[in-house]
Amino acid sequence: NAGVMQNPRHLVRRRGQEARLRCSPMKGHSHVYWYRQLPEEGLKFMVYLQKENIIDESGMPKERFSAEFPKEGPSILRIQQVVRGDSAAYFCASSPGANGGEKLFFGSGTQLSVL
């Protein structure tokens, strides 16, 4: 039973390029969450998605960031025109439902480095 799979593990981009981060939730999970960890900080919530729906994007920067979780395929976090401040570890988590007390399973993260 594979866990939450994130790829790539490391991603290097130059300023102005686009970054695409992928997250495949655990089998049977239809809820996906993205978190960002900046250097020396705790993980910060970005967005919560269910299949084909964005439920809560209150933690997403207003510009350049978008997320999707299509009916088929992985969830994608897309960052357009990356800047140095986007360098961080991006973690995806999934759960089978939205109720409190459900277990949340995290992936190993994608380390984004912007040159």
Add this chain to the structure above:
Amino acid sequence: AQSVTQLGSHVSVSEGALVLLRCNYSSSVPPYLFWYVQYPNQGLQLLLKYTSAATLVKGINGFEAEFKKSETSFHLTKPSAHMSDAAEYFCAVSDTGFQKLVFGTGTRLLVSP
């Protein structure tokens, strides 16, 4: 707004010694509280969670945490450290269960022989 403060970015103990990792929270509503562990190159794993049932919560790998409302604390303890406990530990709080967690900055536990 909710927040979590983890005192000490690094904690060093000897193998067999008591582990104590501190976490204080701020929440305007009864909180859900969590401890996660992250081993190198791995995702976060849930150690234990508090969801307003028993104030002393037992988790995996011999860890436990006690919810103290009067002190707004949820410190993590383990009676006897093992080398395999060396990792980064994160405390988190939420007022909605798992939907939106607020994490602390983490404490790296170092265990020496």
